[in-house]
Amino acid sequence: MASQAPSFAAMSDKMSAQxxxxxxxxxxxxxxxxxxxxxQIKGKAKQVQASAMKAKEAVKDGAKAAARKASDASDKLADNIN
Structure with a gap:
């Protein structure tokens, strides 16, 4: 399975965090x-918010990668059964 390019929405969320x-x-x-x-306080708060946004995107990326690996493994298993 070929790797897919990140969606526009995901790129947009990452750029928003930046x-x-x-x-x-x-x-x-x-x-x-x-x-x-x-x-000073408002600026620091925005930096914390940006960090949270980046963490959310990292979790989403990790979940997508795990799902792709599971899908690839199931495809290989199905190929071996056939």
Missing amino acids: AKGAEGKLQSAYGEITGDTGN
Whole structure:
């Protein structure tokens, strides 16, 4: 079975996580420069949210890989039976 290209939605979710992380870093840095603790906290929160989004995508990728391996194994078993 050939490996499939990632779906547009999965790529979009990963890019959203990257963008959220970058936005958080910029906001946090702005808060540090200006002494605005509100922006520092909001920026750090966005970075945490981005990390959670990335972790979710990693779990989804792992589940898909496991499903592909199981499917490949069952295909091989079926071929051996026939």
